[in-house]
Amino acid sequence: MTANAAGARLGLGRIIGYGAGDFAFNLSFTFASLFLLYFYTDVLELDPGTAGLIIMVALVWEGITDPVIGMLANRTRSRWGRYRPYLLFGSVPLALSVAAMFLPLGLSGGALVAYCFATHLVYRTVFTFVNIPYIALSAQLTQDSDARGQLAAARMLFAISCGLLLASLTLPLAKAFGGGQAGFFLVSVVYSVLASIILFVTFAATREDVADVGERHPGFADMLATMRHNRAFLMLLLATVAGLTGYTMSGKALIYYLKYWVGSEAAVTSGLVVTLGAAAIAMLPWMIIARRTSKRFVWITGACFNLAAYLFILLAAPRGGAMLWTPLVLVGIGNSAFILTFWSMLPDTVEYGEWKTGLRAEGAIFGLIAFSQKIALGIGTGMIGIIMGWIGYVPNRPQSEATLHGIVLLYGLGPFLLFLASIVAIWFYPVSGPTHRRIVRVIERRRSRYKQGLQA
16 A cells, blocks of 8 residues: 555544554553652652662663564564554553552562562563554554654644543542552552553554565664664654653652642642643644644744743742743643654654665664653653752651752753753754655655566
8 A cells, every 4th residue: 555545544533543542551651650759759658769760770671672572563463463463462461560550568668669669660561562562553554744743643632631631630539549559559440441441442443554565674783774874763862862851850840849849739730730731732733833834843842832931940930820830831832842743753764764774664663762762761750769869858748948949950950951952953853744755755666666576
């Protein structure tokens, strides 16, 4: 099937079905991203440095397994396609691994630390096994760049909607279910069951249409060679590592900023809802702007919203009112641009690499970018935990003035510098919409000549 045909037949049902998968994954991923460090420090009362290291090591491990799963999925052949079987058979193990992280066993001390580390490691391994094929599936649904933008927008709308739901419901639900470890465990069960159901729907709603005629399946050496010549991927990789580390640090530090600097645990839910709500509202306008300008323009413009917000936090350190909620809205708007452009740019680098090297290896490319993503998440989370320990943070206690000012600095300065670095990197990203369409036409001509050669 040609790229144009694949793009033309990408109906609304398939777009929604694919995008809904991200809602399912974020029922655990965003749940862990927003609340796992908080659960470790303020519910289990682990040392913040230890809690940060548990999450960082598990995320680094997930990053290491990402390219392996990507290459494995890239070589998979079944009656359901390359990537869809992983959704079918991985959804239930994923649900069990999430619930295990919050299982209240009454452990303490070293046993508690060991259990947290082991269950988080298992979760990250199973998550990779299911999520990497899901991400790579977008490159098999269509080769049309605009259609991929629609897929990315659908994914991000579902992801942000899930984040908004989790931000508004998680702490109240945990309290309603009895609070503490038991409350979080019951919340994890509800989220996990819902995620499994949605992943089955995503499996049923999608179909892999992009042909692999003439494709050679690269080994590790081929993969490295492909990456070396894929400037689009390399620039996106650098920008993503910087932006995602800043994004992670910001999300983690916001909870502590609101609970201790603002002085209200209730403000945590409100702040997360404001930020994610702004991101959800901004997604459609950013999508329209990207189609009329470029994905690169949207990335840079969105990052400028983030820079303005973090600079204001550093200078004013607001504790309430419009002075607080305005920068949080700006952060949400900037984050929306970042996640939309990242996921819609990534599949385009597959064709850029194929154009340069003759190899089409979306599984490997998505695995490598996921590796960098997890490293960034791990570094961002680990740094939050370690720095919180350095500044004298003690959970569920009044903090010293030095600790409070350290929390403000942590929330504002780190993300500011990292989003600035992402702008510098993405400035050199070489693929625009017209460029990508020309690349796809060249690839189609190559495939046509290959087919003719086989038939001769």
